[in-house]
Amino acid sequence: MSRPHRTYILAYEGCQLLDVTGPAAVFGAANEAAGRPAYDLRIVSPDGGLVRSNCGVALDSRKIGGQPDTLLVAGGSRGLKAAMTRDDLRRWLRKTAPAARRFGSVCTGAFVLAAAGLLDGRRVATHWASCERLAQGFPALEVDAESLYVVDGKVWTSAGVTTGIDMALALVEADLGPALANLIARHFVLYARRPGYQSQFSPLLQAQTATEAPFAELIEWMQAHLDRRLDVPELAARAGLSERSFYRKFTEATGKTPAHFVESLRLDAARTLLAGDLPLKAIAGKIGLSSPARFGQAFERRFGMAPSLFRQMHGQQPR
Structure with a gap:
């Protein structure tokens, strides 16, 4: 200029x-x-x-x-x-x-x-x-x-x-x-510079802005432990509810089933990690998806492109 x-x-x-x-x-x-x-x-x-x-x-x-x-x-x-x-x-x-x-x-x-x-x-x-x-x-x-x-x-x-x-x-x-x-x-004391592809609403914010948000603390824990087995028995136990009651109340509060919500958390985290240089296998492990193949299938189903293509467009080349 x-x-x-x-x-x-x-x-x-x-x-x-x-x-x-x-x-x-x-x-x-x-x-x-x-x-x-x-x-x-x-x-x-x-x-x-x-x-x-x-x-x-x-x-x-x-x-x-x-x-x-x-x-x-x-x-x-x-x-x-x-x-x-x-x-x-x-x-x-x-x-x-x-x-x-x-x-x-x-x-x-x-x-x-x-x-x-x-x-x-x-x-x-x-x-x-x-x-x-x-x-x-x-x-x-x-x-x-x-x-x-x-x-x-x-x-x-x-x-x-x-x-x-x-x-x-x-x-x-x-x-x-x-x-x-x-x-x-x-x-400007910004927490982070947000890339354009980041969603307008994170799953946590959507839960917090719902009419009732009884699971916000649980969801924060989920975000910090994406590499764990976040299934209904595990989450219901942490919430102090029966599995049937947890499934019903969580779905009503967030508008998503627990499995769908967990996948959204994982894939949103994956987009951020793809901007760095971690190998795809390491990213799959950090977000709790067992293999790069499973990670790739879930990512492409959600965003319409493979993780490798997303990285080429928005991040660094994989190792």
């Missing part, structure tokens, strides 16, 4: 504040970490001036115009429909986005791009609660309901709210390298 990378974040009345400020903070931190203005960051809106976000905090914006290198559209609830149907905004997006080096959205900002016809034929992400609505409203695109963010050519789209930070860190990594992106993540 020989010159500052002109980066626009599109805001509008009722936009989600963190969809704007999260990525903006990442790009601002990149300038500080690089010791130079790597990003020329601008918050823009259809009319310019103060734009009131969904929580009432107003953002100072410039009126849309000019040509960005990177364009991101924020999501929102109130005001989203108005942004989708505003003719001058759609015309500007149709002119500007294709000419940008890359463009995309955070959360439900995908609806604004889709309404402008810019996502047809693309695989995209959006907030988990809006995936079905986006797919039904715009059948020419493919919604990835699993990923935190998706990169399809020059189109970058992220899921809900905080995933915009994950995607912005990936953008910085693409521009300035992983060392600087990792430095920013540490500065």
